[in-house]
Amino acid sequence: MLLADFGTSYCKILDTSTKSGPQLIASRDLDRDMQVDIGTGHNGKRHCRHYVNELTALARGGISLIREESFTLLDCGSRDIKYVAYNGEKIKDMGWNAECGASMGFTIELLEKYYDLDFATIEVPATSFSVTCGVLGMSHIFDAVVTGSSEAEAVAKFVKGIAINAYNFAKRPEKVYLSGGLCDNPLFIGSFPCPVISLGRFVLLDGLKASGEQKWPHLFEQPDGNIR
Numbered sequence: 001m002l003l004a005d006f007g008t009s010y011c012k013i014l015d016t017s018t019k020s021g022p023q024l025i026a027s028r029d030l031d032r033d034m035q036v037d038i039g040t041g042h043n044g045k046r047h048c049r050h051y052v053n054e055l056t057a058l059a060r061g062g063i064s065l066i067r068e069e070s071f072t073l074l075d076c077g078s079r080d081i082k083y084v085a086y087n088g089e090k091i092k093d094m095g096w097n098a099e100c101g102a103s104m105g106f107t108i109e110l111l112e113k114y115y116d117l118d119f120a121t122i123e124v125p126a127t128s129f130s131v132t133c134g135v136l137g138m139s140h141i142f143d144a145v146v147t148g149s150s151e152a153e154a155v156a157k158f159v160k161g162i163a164i165n166a167y168n169f170a171k172r173p174e175k176v177y178l179s180g181g182l183c184d185n186p187l188f189i190g191s192f193p194c195p196v197i198s199l200g201r202f203v204l205l206d207g208l209k210a211s212g213e214q215k216w217p218h219l220f221e222q223p224d225g226n227i228r
Contacts, residue, residue: 001212005204006041009078014205022202038208052211055094059084061207072173076166076180078106083170097169104162105181107134115151119187122156131161163191179203
Protein backbone atom coordinates (compact mmCIF):
# COMPACT_ATOMS: atom_id res chain seq x y z
CA MET A 1 0.00 0.00 0.00
CA LEU A 2 1.30 3.44 -0.92
CA LEU A 3 0.88 6.18 1.71
CA ALA A 4 1.82 9.85 1.46
CA ASP A 5 1.74 13.06 3.47
CA PHE A 6 1.58 15.80 0.84
CA GLY A 7 2.97 18.81 2.68
CA THR A 8 3.37 22.33 1.35
CA SER A 9 7.17 22.10 1.02
CA TYR A 10 7.88 18.37 1.29
CA CYS A 11 6.07 15.16 0.50
CA LYS A 12 6.63 12.10 2.70
CA ILE A 13 5.96 8.75 1.01
CA LEU A 14 5.86 5.20 2.40
CA ASP A 15 5.43 1.96 0.47
CA THR A 16 4.28 -0.60 3.06
CA SER A 17 5.08 -3.51 0.74
CA THR A 18 8.82 -2.80 1.05
CA LYS A 19 11.27 -2.37 3.92
CA SER A 20 12.95 0.70 2.45
CA GLY A 21 11.34 3.13 4.88
CA PRO A 22 9.77 6.53 4.12
CA GLN A 23 11.03 8.86 1.41
CA LEU A 24 11.25 12.64 1.56
CA ILE A 25 10.66 14.53 -1.69
CA ALA A 26 10.45 18.28 -2.26
CA SER A 27 6.86 19.08 -3.25
CA ARG A 28 8.08 21.05 -6.27
CA ASP A 29 9.66 17.83 -7.63
CA LEU A 30 6.52 15.72 -7.20
CA ASP A 31 4.97 14.07 -10.25
CA ARG A 32 1.74 16.00 -10.90
CA ASP A 33 -0.03 12.77 -11.87
CA MET A 34 1.09 10.78 -8.85
CA GLN A 35 -1.63 8.76 -7.09
CA VAL A 36 -1.35 6.92 -3.76
CA ASP A 37 -3.76 4.70 -1.83
CA ILE A 38 -4.09 6.80 1.32
CA GLY A 39 -2.99 10.40 1.64
CA THR A 40 -3.13 13.48 3.84
CA GLY A 41 -1.67 16.95 3.80
CA HIS A 42 -2.30 20.33 2.23
CA ASN A 43 -1.91 19.01 -1.33
CA GLY A 44 -3.24 15.51 -0.71
CA LYS A 45 -6.80 15.39 -1.99
CA ARG A 46 -5.91 15.40 -5.68
CA HIS A 47 -3.19 12.76 -5.27
CA CYS A 48 -4.92 9.95 -3.36
CA ARG A 49 -7.76 7.44 -3.57
CA HIS A 50 -8.62 7.82 0.11
CA TYR A 51 -7.99 11.07 2.02
CA VAL A 52 -7.47 11.34 5.79
CA ASN A 53 -7.76 14.65 7.62
CA GLU A 54 -4.38 15.89 8.91
CA LEU A 55 -5.50 16.13 12.53
CA THR A 56 -6.88 12.60 12.35
CA ALA A 57 -3.61 11.33 10.90
CA LEU A 58 -1.64 13.22 13.57
CA ALA A 59 -3.79 11.82 16.38
CA ARG A 60 -3.55 8.23 15.14
CA GLY A 61 0.17 8.58 14.54
CA GLY A 62 0.65 9.86 18.07
CA ILE A 63 -1.26 6.97 19.61
CA SER A 64 0.79 4.45 17.62
CA LEU A 65 4.14 5.98 18.63
CA ILE A 66 3.74 7.40 22.15
CA ARG A 67 3.52 4.97 25.05
CA GLU A 68 1.69 7.28 27.43
CA GLU A 69 -1.99 7.63 28.29
CA SER A 70 -1.81 11.42 28.42
CA PHE A 71 0.33 13.62 26.19
CA THR A 72 0.41 16.64 23.86
CA LEU A 73 1.66 16.16 20.30
CA LEU A 74 2.51 19.33 18.36
CA ASP A 75 3.09 19.31 14.60
CA CYS A 76 4.99 22.27 13.15
CA GLY A 77 4.93 22.21 9.37
CA SER A 78 6.00 24.55 6.62
CA ARG A 79 2.62 26.26 6.43
CA ASP A 80 0.79 25.76 9.74
CA ILE A 81 0.85 24.32 13.26
CA LYS A 82 -1.54 21.84 14.84
CA TYR A 83 -1.74 19.77 17.99
CA VAL A 84 -3.66 17.00 19.69
CA ALA A 85 -3.82 16.48 23.45
CA TYR A 86 -4.74 13.12 24.96
CA ASN A 87 -5.89 12.41 28.50
CA GLY A 88 -6.46 8.83 29.60
CA GLU A 89 -6.04 7.59 26.00
CA LYS A 90 -8.89 9.84 24.86
CA ILE A 91 -8.63 13.09 22.91
CA LYS A 92 -8.92 15.98 25.33
CA ASP A 93 -8.24 18.89 22.98
CA MET A 94 -6.94 19.73 19.51
CA GLY A 95 -6.25 22.79 17.40
CA TRP A 96 -5.16 23.85 13.94
CA ASN A 97 -3.68 27.26 13.19
CA ALA A 98 -3.19 28.06 9.51
CA GLU A 99 -3.56 31.83 9.85
CA CYS A 100 -1.39 33.12 12.71
CA GLY A 101 0.92 30.15 12.10
CA ALA A 102 1.39 31.23 8.50
CA SER A 103 4.50 29.74 6.89
CA MET A 104 6.48 29.44 10.11
CA GLY A 105 8.50 26.38 9.11
CA PHE A 106 8.98 27.64 5.58
CA THR A 107 10.18 31.02 6.84
CA ILE A 108 12.71 29.45 9.22
CA GLU A 109 14.15 27.32 6.42
CA LEU A 110 14.26 30.35 4.11
CA LEU A 111 16.15 32.43 6.68
CA GLU A 112 18.62 29.63 7.35
CA LYS A 113 19.52 29.45 3.66
CA TYR A 114 19.46 33.20 3.00
CA TYR A 115 21.77 34.08 5.91
CA ASP A 116 23.82 30.86 5.55
CA LEU A 117 23.25 29.86 9.18
CA ASP A 118 23.79 26.59 11.04
CA PHE A 119 21.09 26.31 13.70
CA ALA A 120 23.07 23.56 15.45
CA THR A 121 25.77 26.12 16.36
CA ILE A 122 23.55 29.03 17.46
CA GLU A 123 22.81 29.38 21.17
CA VAL A 124 19.25 29.86 22.39
CA PRO A 125 18.89 33.59 23.16
CA ALA A 126 17.75 34.88 26.54
CA THR A 127 14.95 36.91 24.94
CA SER A 128 12.74 36.54 21.90
CA PHE A 129 10.66 38.54 19.48
CA SER A 130 6.88 38.36 19.72
CA VAL A 131 6.09 36.33 16.61
CA THR A 132 2.59 35.14 15.71
CA CYS A 133 3.14 34.94 11.95
CA GLY A 134 6.25 33.66 10.23
CA VAL A 135 5.96 36.03 7.27
CA LEU A 136 5.06 39.22 9.11
CA GLY A 137 7.50 38.45 11.93
CA MET A 138 10.50 38.84 9.63
CA SER A 139 10.28 42.61 10.06
CA HIS A 140 11.66 42.12 13.61
CA ILE A 141 14.82 40.60 12.11
CA PHE A 142 15.37 43.44 9.67
CA ASP A 143 14.82 46.07 12.38
CA ALA A 144 17.22 44.32 14.77
CA VAL A 145 19.99 44.03 12.15
CA VAL A 146 19.64 47.71 11.26
CA THR A 147 20.11 48.66 14.93
CA GLY A 148 23.29 46.60 15.35
CA SER A 149 22.32 42.99 16.12
CA SER A 150 24.07 40.24 14.21
CA GLU A 151 22.03 38.30 11.69
CA ALA A 152 22.43 35.10 13.73
CA GLU A 153 21.28 36.80 16.94
CA ALA A 154 18.24 38.36 15.27
CA VAL A 155 17.18 35.11 13.58
CA ALA A 156 17.64 33.22 16.87
CA LYS A 157 15.24 35.58 18.63
CA PHE A 158 12.80 35.10 15.78
CA VAL A 159 13.02 31.29 16.01
CA LYS A 160 12.54 31.40 19.78
CA GLY A 161 9.50 33.63 19.30
CA ILE A 162 7.98 31.06 16.93
CA ALA A 163 8.66 28.23 19.39
CA ILE A 164 7.01 30.11 22.25
CA ASN A 165 4.01 30.96 20.06
CA ALA A 166 3.61 27.28 19.15
CA TYR A 167 3.95 26.30 22.82
CA ASN A 168 1.25 28.79 23.84
CA PHE A 169 -1.02 27.61 21.03
CA ALA A 170 -0.76 24.05 22.36
CA LYS A 171 -2.00 25.31 25.78
CA ARG A 172 1.41 25.31 27.50
CA PRO A 173 1.85 21.59 28.25
CA GLU A 174 4.43 20.32 30.76
CA LYS A 175 6.07 18.32 27.96
CA VAL A 176 5.75 18.42 24.17
CA TYR A 177 6.07 15.62 21.66
CA LEU A 178 7.12 17.31 18.43
CA SER A 179 6.34 16.28 14.83
CA GLY A 180 7.45 17.81 11.55
CA GLY A 181 10.52 19.15 9.81
CA LEU A 182 11.48 21.42 12.73
CA CYS A 183 12.35 18.28 14.69
CA ASP A 184 15.73 18.61 12.93
CA ASN A 185 16.29 22.16 14.23
CA PRO A 186 18.20 22.21 17.57
CA LEU A 187 17.65 25.94 18.04
CA PHE A 188 13.88 25.59 17.68
CA ILE A 189 13.72 22.63 20.07
CA GLY A 190 15.90 24.35 22.65
CA SER A 191 13.71 27.46 22.55
CA PHE A 192 10.70 25.74 24.14
CA PRO A 193 10.17 26.48 27.86
CA CYS A 194 9.47 22.78 28.49
CA PRO A 195 11.01 19.40 27.62
CA VAL A 196 10.61 18.43 23.95
CA ILE A 197 10.70 14.89 22.54
CA SER A 198 11.19 14.84 18.77
CA LEU A 199 9.33 12.18 16.80
CA GLY A 200 10.54 13.26 13.36
CA ARG A 201 8.90 14.10 10.05
CA PHE A 202 6.89 10.93 9.49
CA VAL A 203 4.30 10.87 12.30
CA LEU A 204 1.41 11.48 9.90
CA LEU A 205 2.55 8.50 7.81
CA ASP A 206 2.25 6.36 10.94
CA GLY A 207 -1.26 7.77 11.33
CA LEU A 208 -2.12 6.85 7.74
CA LYS A 209 -0.80 3.35 8.28
CA ALA A 210 -2.97 3.00 11.38
CA SER A 211 -5.97 4.28 9.39
CA GLY A 212 -5.34 1.76 6.62
CA GLU A 213 -4.85 -1.17 8.97
CA GLN A 214 -8.12 -0.26 10.67
CA LYS A 215 -10.18 0.07 7.48
CA TRP A 216 -8.50 -2.43 5.12
CA PRO A 217 -6.56 -4.89 7.34
CA HIS A 218 -6.47 -7.55 4.61
CA LEU A 219 -4.62 -5.24 2.21
CA PHE A 220 -1.61 -5.03 4.51
CA GLU A 221 -1.22 -8.80 4.22
CA GLN A 222 -1.10 -8.77 0.39
CA PRO A 223 2.09 -8.31 -1.68
CA ASP A 224 1.01 -5.10 -3.42
CA GLY A 225 -1.62 -3.96 -0.89
CA ASN A 226 -3.28 -1.52 -3.29
CA ILE A 227 -6.78 -0.14 -2.88
CA ARG A 228 -8.75 -0.97 -6.00
